[in-house]
Amino acid sequence: MLTAVCEDGPLTLTALSGTTGLTPPTLLRTLRLMRDEGFVVQDEDRKWHATILVWRLGCAVNDSIGLHRITDRVLRELAEVIDETVVYATFENGWLTYSGQAEPDKPVRTHIPLGGHYGPLETRTGHAVLAWLTRAEVDKIIEAQATTAYTPHARKALYQELLDVALRGYASGTGDRWPGVWGAAAPVFNHRGQPVGAVGVSIPTGGVPDNGEAIAAKVSAAAQQLTVELGGPAERPASPLLAAAVHRRGPARAR
Template sequence: MPTKSNSAAKGQAPARENTGQVIATVERAVEVLMYFAETSSPTLGVTEIAEALGMSKAAVHRILASLRVRGLIELDLVTRRYSLGVGSMRLGLAYLERLDVQRIAAPELVTLSQRTDETATLSIRTGWTRIYVDQATPAREVIMSVSLGVPYPLHAGGSSKAFLAFLTEEEIENYLSRRPLEPLTGETIADVAELRGELAAIRERGWARSFGERMAGAASVAAPVFDHHGRPVAVISVCGPQERFRDEVDACVEALLDVTARLSGQMGWTEEEGR
């Protein structure tokens, strides 16, 4: 008679095989769902999906049938083509509702500050102003530190301009026509035509810079974090004393854009949507 341990071993083999089959099926279903999310076509046929993912049409059909049961996929009975269903939308909305940019950005600020050896900040917009809500400072003797919760106008400084540049044209014109642009320092851009040119340049390169525009002696580079609609939901900046910062701009911009790209991705924005 087989020993007890041998019997147990024989009994485990089919269980492992079944588990492997289930995992493989789930992975294929995820591939199908992600293909719907990534393709530019709003509807897909079984043959298209099978050829794109290297699956049999029978397997794709079974997967689509299962996904339809949960409302993740819908079938047009006339065209026999499939599209994402209400269940997929609910999943996406549930994810977006749970996003907290300040919580997500906190460890990135620490990493950015360590990488640049300068202060990294997070700003959010409050109407026609913006405020700093978090910062991470480097371990060096002379540093920049910002005041959290203080409102600044959207035309003064790197973080402010990074917000303003990526609003809609209507919003920008509304801001520029509201009242004269108040200078905070002698370097603040207070001329509307000059500011329009600056905002266009910021949109072109993807980031803003400031040398003494918000506070004398301070310098920064800043870039927006986009949400799933391509709206600037927050701005990250790297800032430091102006004289020292001039030689650090290129390295700081590279590190900054790495961070804002990651955070924008977590907020649901993709490069394809930004094109």
């Protein structure tokens, strides 16, 4: 009930009954107990919603668990499984900051300096995030950050790549920033289904590793695990870019 009120509220008793499957008498009895404890309140329009107390408790839980602690654990587990360097990049205000890293215990590995500030156009982690933005948001980033002029052909190629990323669920390949390094990355989402970062792997190789798809799938699973542990959706949300492409061209052509 509290989850429904927090995520879908404000809700009437009838709407809450439809969401939870509980009968109105059961709901009302429990809602009144939750109201007396300060967790919910009923507005003048008869709709129930959570109070600021729930938000305060959420902040306290986040402080006690720690975003970095959760991220570091997921990265360590992923690094142990694939035996390669993995990172977490935070996405904020159109830029990526590498805030977490786990490295394997072997002499040949990549190392990504933490705190690095990069544009999403030039990295696999960036493309993983861009694929879940709107076209207007992607255009804004291009206009603000592109170091070279984006011709119509280059822009079209980028859009197509991002659509492919959205279909696969992850970005992969090599880039200009780190020549000789192959990477794969998948987005992490907040409770509203918005991309807030990406989990990525970097492998020092001249091309695509033989097990590249398997590695990318593990990276994608780790990103989804981190999403859920940080309060995001249990299923990866739909990409606005992909949804718009399907609407414009139809499902067959969009694929």
